[in-house]
Amino acid sequence: MxxxxxxxxxxxxxxxSREMIQAAMVFAFEKSGFRTPDFDETRKIVGLSLKTAIEYMLPEADPNAIQRVYEDYKTGFVALRSNPDLKExxxxxxxxxxxxxxxxxxxxxxxxxxxxxxxxxxxxxxxxxxxxxxxxxxxxxxxxxxxxxxxxxxxxxxxxxxxxxxxxxxxxxxxxxxxxxxxxxxxxxxxxxxxxxxxxxxxxxxxxxxxxxxxxxxxxxxxxx
Incomplete structure (x- = not known):
């Protein structure tokens, strides 16, 4: 066979996971002082590994800034999972x-x-x-x-x-x-x-x-x- x-x-x-990923991305960008991406920007990088995705979205950011957004996204994603209005x-x-x-x-x-x-x-x-x-x-x-x-x-x-x-x-x-x-x-x-x-x-x-x-x-x- x-x-x-x-x-x-x-x-x-x-x-x-569309709503959750967008909410986490907005959280990370805002916390790090970057302009928050709209959903159309976010959706185009989903599937990439997280750090690669952030580098793609912030091509002019230095490595330290990329790392901050990366860490903020992970922190925000975990925190957002406790929000009953956000589901996957x-x-x-x-x-x-x-x-x-x-x-x-x-x-x-x-x-x-x-x-x-x-x-x-x-x-x-x-x-x-x-x-x-x-x-x-x-x-x-x-x-x-x-x-x-x-x-x-x-x-x-x-x-x-x-x-x-x-x-x-x-x-x-x-x-x-x-x-x-x-x-x-x-x-x-x-x-x-x-x-x-x-x-x-x-x-x-x-x-x-x-x-x-x-x-x-x-x-x-x-x-x-």
Missing amino acids: SLKLAVWDLDGTVID PLYDGAIELLQDMVADGWLMGVATGKSRQGLSHILQMHDLEKYFDTHWCADDGPGKPHPHMVQKNMDELGCFAEQTVMIGDATFDMQMARAANVHALGVSWGFGKAEELIEAGAHDVHHDFAGLRKGLYAFGDKVTS
Whole structure:
């Protein structure tokens, strides 16, 4: 039986973290005395490792300033989690698709720009650990769009590129997938716009979990045929 591996991004793909990430970014920039970014600026860097994202947003800032914003973001993110008005819910349909794919014999991995601490928190908060066979994050080596995390998922689970699909909402996810020579499925409900995902290399972009399910199972049928 042929193996089939789905590698998942989390923020903006499985978990709706848009409000939380923007609030933490505003907190960090304000605390460090920088002009606060609007959501359109923030959404374009989601998927990168945190320090790389801040460097991208503040190209003229010196290393000390970058470090301050980095630390303030981490502090603010933890503090904001205690605000009952700010949540990181699962997208409707996410858990059902994960459950069905595991039951149908898919291997499941994670490639996220989160830190290991942030990844562990979100997996525990939503009881997601049981759905994934392996997971790789920004602390484990080169971040997106470098293919490192996708390659580590494949190496860990003994899969080849032609057996692997990457699912994500950011341009960096699609670029990472293409760099790893795996199938790239974009979703339009997170941080990236459909046209941006296509331009970044997505083979297809889906607009709801019903469409994503069809796309994934079509890929899986092709792999196992």
